[in-house]
Amino acid sequence: MKEQISSFKKYIIIFWAIIASGIIGLVVFFYGISAGWMGYMPTLEELETPPNSYASEVYSEDSVLLRKFFYRNRSNVDYQDISPNTINALIATEDSRFYDHSGIDLIGLFRVVKGVATGNENAGGGSTLSQQLAKMLFPREKFDHKIELVIRKFREWVIAIRLERNFTKEEIIKMYLNKYDFLNLAVGIKSAAHIYFSTTPDKLTIEQSAMLVGMAKNSALYNPLRRPKMVKERRNVVLKQMYKYGYITEGQKKDLQKKDLGLKYQKEDFKVGVGTYFTEYLRTIMQHKKPERKNYASWQDQKFKEDLNEWNNNPLFGWCYKNRKMDGSPYNLYKDGLKIHATLNSKIQMYAENAVKKHLSVNLQPAFFKNLKHYNHPPFSNDLSNDEINGILKMSIKQSERYRVLKNKGKKFDQIMEDFKKPTQMTVFSWRGDIDTIMSPLDSIKYDMSFLRSAMMTYDPRSGHIKAYVGGPNYRHFMYDMVKDGKRQVGSTVKPFLYTLAMQNGLTPCTKALNIEYTFTLPDGSTWTPQNSGSAKYGENVTLKWGLANSVNNISAWIMRQYNPEGMKKVMRKMGITSRIDAVPSMFLGTTEISIYEMVGAFGCFSNKGIFTKPIFVTNIEDKNGNIVADFEPYRDEAISKNTAYLMINLLQGVVNKGTGSRLRWNKEYGRFTAALGGKTGTTQNHSDGWFMGVTPELVTGIWTGAKLRSIHFDNIRMGQGANLALPIYGYFMHQVYDDTSLGYTQDTKFEKPEEFNISLDCDKDSEKAIEQKTNTVIEEESSDFF
Incomplete structure (x- = not known):
């Protein structure tokens, strides 16, 4: 009997020893993960300031977004500026118990395990929003075997718990939506709202929010530009989830599921839009390094002097290099998320662009094309010799990208010239829209030269x-x-x-x-x-x-x-x-x-x-x-x-x-x-x-x-x-x-006369003819500037 009791105690001790060892092992395991023994683990500072790259944005004086500069088109947006529809759709679909857990949802995990065991594919995923954010903030490495993948999963658990301890639930949602890549250069909810629906995050409707949240399952698969039918089906699943958790009514769900996606897609392209020349100039000068004479051609002495003067006297010229962040590094226009408030007025800019386009396309260019018929070698004037024209064309050829590519391939100039004379398919400019045509590169150079150009600037002198x-x-x-x-x-x-x-x-x-x-x-x-x-x-x-x-x-x-x-x-x-x-x-x-x-x-x-x-x-x-x-x-x-x-x-x-x-x-x-x-x-x-x-x-x-x-x-x-x-x-x-x-x-605004001004300006009142007597047949030919 004593031997049986002794043997039972022995098993009890072994049992608790195993349990204790397991607990200690788990503690050591998670401590090791937290300490970085089993791979990279972000520090507290890195969690507080995740290594995100944010696009810098240029805004007009009337708060219109003119352009973004980015490596990845991500813009930061605050929680209060995100539509509640988007937040509700996200919670209902990705983490319904988000407000009830601390990073790891054990109930959700048991549900997943049960689903796997019973073959239920609709059991859902076990990753919380915090875990998904951890995965996005610190992407997975490449793994050689499954053990490393399991360890990485546990590391994400630790990161998720740390995120929950250091950030509020609202901050986690904000970070998630600002980080997620919605594809098509739409990184973050702000870019996605603009690119897919031409709106802002705070104005996203229920169905728009549902589509974007639906993409979060796999944006490469649920791409609304390539698979609109599949994306609509996924959006309707999100609407179903929103109804399930009480965010919308059944009537809303049924009505919204019938709707099309309603895309208003805007491709992110810095070459189109309002103020393109203006924003490109900003990009150039803000990143300009201090001028050094060795970096300028021999004939650019005046340009060097002007740039050096700008560097010394214009704070915006070279701003990114003249100014430093808290860590001592220079600003990076493409990743530091700057908001550049420009002086440009979007309406006045649009009116200026309209005026240039109207006069060139309707009045001048048609007249100029007719005028070219009088030239022997259009578009060049008749006072140029053949040698002068050939010299101009030769210089233009050497300045082209096609010439650079062919020269780098080892082709000689005569060979390159033959290439420039061969008809090829290309797209050329016209005021009625781009034209797909077949034309030799040499003819395309002449065609490009035949277009008149205009430029203008308006400013408030005060x-x-x-x-x-x-x-x-x-x-x-x-x-x-x-x-x-x-x-x-x-x-x-x-x-x-x-x-x-x-x-x-x-x-x-x-x-x-x-x-x-x-x-x-x-x-x-x-x-x-x-x-x-x-x-x-x-x-x-x-x-x-x-x-x-x-x-x-x-x-x-x-x-x-x-x-x-x-x-x-x-x-x-x-x-x-x-x-x-x-x-x-x-x-x-x-x-x-x-x-x-x-x-x-x-x-x-x-x-x-x-x-x-x-x-x-x-x-x-x-x-x-x-x-x-x-x-x-x-x-x-x-x-x-x-x-x-x-x-x-x-x-x-x-x-x-x-x-x-x-x-x-x-x-x-x-x-x-x-x-x-x-x-x-x-x-x-x-x-x-x-x-x-x-x-x-x-x-x-x-x-x-x-x-x-x-x-x-x-x-x-x-x-x-x-x-x-x-x-x-x-x-x-x-x-x-x-x-x-x-x-x-x-x-009605008049020029203000100085108080002390007492000079008579009524020079020839009696001899001047009234402006109203002029007719539309008058042609005022300037004393042109010939000498």
């Missing part, structure tokens, strides 16, 4: 905020930015700087000069006499106001003789022109190449009472947590006096009222303005470039129109002048701006 920025006609096909990167001869739009010099030195719009030819003696002893294209009032004493209104070179030459080229250059520098300026007598013809950006900023001095306010792109930048990490204010400087600015406004109004810009007053299609408008047209030699600068009390706009090359242009001044190439765009644009009352701009 705040310095750029409101519209159109770098070209179509970013996908014409990616070169003519607002900031491009520079062209400015023609007569440079003359207001010369007149500013005159106004500073005591002359007035009513000062008279003799309208005759004036000759300049040049440093080498030769002489130069600028010419007018017309003979109106030749030999008469005319006012400076008439001279600028009609862009008469004789009057500009007279002013230049009173002062000197260096004086004009100093005025231009003071007003913000940073491009290279050659101080020579002929500079008033506009042979200097200047960007639209510079011209708009300089003309802003006239509207802003003499104050130069450098145009800016961004007001502030937030980090991913909503903290403001940068504020931007424009550089300001008193360039000219208030009185000088007001005198110049009067002169510029004369251009619009009775000069080369008068179409804005009488033209039925894009004119008939009653607003206080000033402006200046400009046309360069061979009418290769057409300009218009427009000023109002609140907005300053610069517009350029021309071809990719100056050797491609209209063959007559009637079509090629700035009043025809560029001015109509301004008319189309400003009509849209004034018609949109929500913007707050009206035609």
Whole structure:
């Protein structure tokens, strides 16, 4: 008997020893997992700040998302900004006991085990939302055998429990929905709502939420673009789950299950949308490294100087490298989730793009195609020799991607040329939409060159905020930015700087000069006499106001003789022109190449009472947590006096009222303005470039129109002048701006006269004809800038 008792105690001890060993073993096992003995385990800091990559976003001043910069298209959104429909669908489908467990749902596990044992495929999954989040935050490695997979599963349990201890339930839901990849570059609920339904997370409906949550089972399988029928079936399962757990009624379930998916798919493509040139410029300059001369070509000395000046004086230029995060590393535009608040107004930007498109597609391009029929080698003008044309084409070929690829394959130039002459299938641009066609690459280069381009910028000269920025006609096909990167001869739009010099030195719009030819003696002893294209009032004493209104070179030459080229250059520098300026007598013809950006900023001095306010792109930048990490204010400087600015406004109004810009007053299609408008047209030699600068009390706009090359242009001044190439765009644009009352701009706003101003501006009241007498048959041909 004693032996039996002793043997029983022995078994009891062995039993409890085994149990104890098992418990101790489990404790050690989980401790080892937690300590990282069995593979990588995230630290507490990594759990608090998971290694997520968030897209940076650019917003307009009216809170419209313009663009994202990303490696993965993920944007962070707060819990309160997620629709309750989405949260309810997620809980009902993925983890109905989410609020009742602490990371591991034992009841759910037993249900799964039972389902496996009984063959019930509808038993559901055992992973909680916290476990699924752990899997997403710290993805599984590749495993050689099943034991490693089991260990990884236990590691996810530990991570899930840690997540539950360190975050609230709401934070876990937020992290899950921000992390999940909904496919098609839709990472996170914010991107998914935008890409699939063109909405925001807080506005997702029940059926939209159900579709997105349904994708969470396997987004690669449940892809609404490829398998809409399967996705609809899965969405209806989610709706069934929502009804099961009381989130919707049976009637709602039945009605919603009948609906189609209702997709409003928007492909994430930075080459389309509003403000494409603007956002691309932001991307470029924010990531610009400090300029070093060795990184610039030998002929880019001016570009290097300008970039270095920007680096030293523009906080936005190279911002990502100039500023550091808390850990000391530079900002990364593609993963740090920055919110960049731009100055651009989405409505004004849209009106600018509409105006450019309308004038180019409806008016100019059809006329230009007709004009090309008169050329021997279209699109090149007849004044080019065959050698010059071949040289241009050869250079264009060498600048193409096709040439680079073929050259890297070891092909010689003659072989490459043969390739460029072979017809191939391609897609080319047209104003009616892209065309799939067969064309040789060489012909496609000529075809591309035959399209006229326009660019424009509008800004508020008081705040310095750029409101519209159109770098070209179509970013996908014409990616070169003519607002900031491009520079062209400015023609007569440079003359207001010369007149500013005159106004500073005591002359007035009513000062008279003799309208005759004036000759300049040049440093080498030769002489130069600028010419007018017309003979109106030749030999008469005319006012400076008439001279600028009609862009008469004789009057500009007279002013230049009173002062000197260096004086004009100093005025231009003071007003913000940073491009290279050659101080020579002929500079008033506009042979200097200047960007639209510079011209708009300089003309802003006239509207802003003499104050130069450098145009800016961004007001502030937030980090991913909503903290403001940068504020931007424009550089300001008193360039000219208030009185000088007001005198110049009067002169510029004369251009619009009775000069080369008068179409804005009488033209039925894009004119008939009653607003206080000033402006200046400009046309360069061979009418290769057409300009218009427009000023109002609140907005300053610069517009350029021309071809990719100056050797491609209209063959007559009637079509090629700035009043025809560029001015109509301004008319189309400003009509849209004034018609949109929500913007707050009206035609009743007047230029403010300085209090101390006492100069008479009523020069020739009796001789002037009323604007109403003008007819639509009038053609104002500028004194074009030939010399």
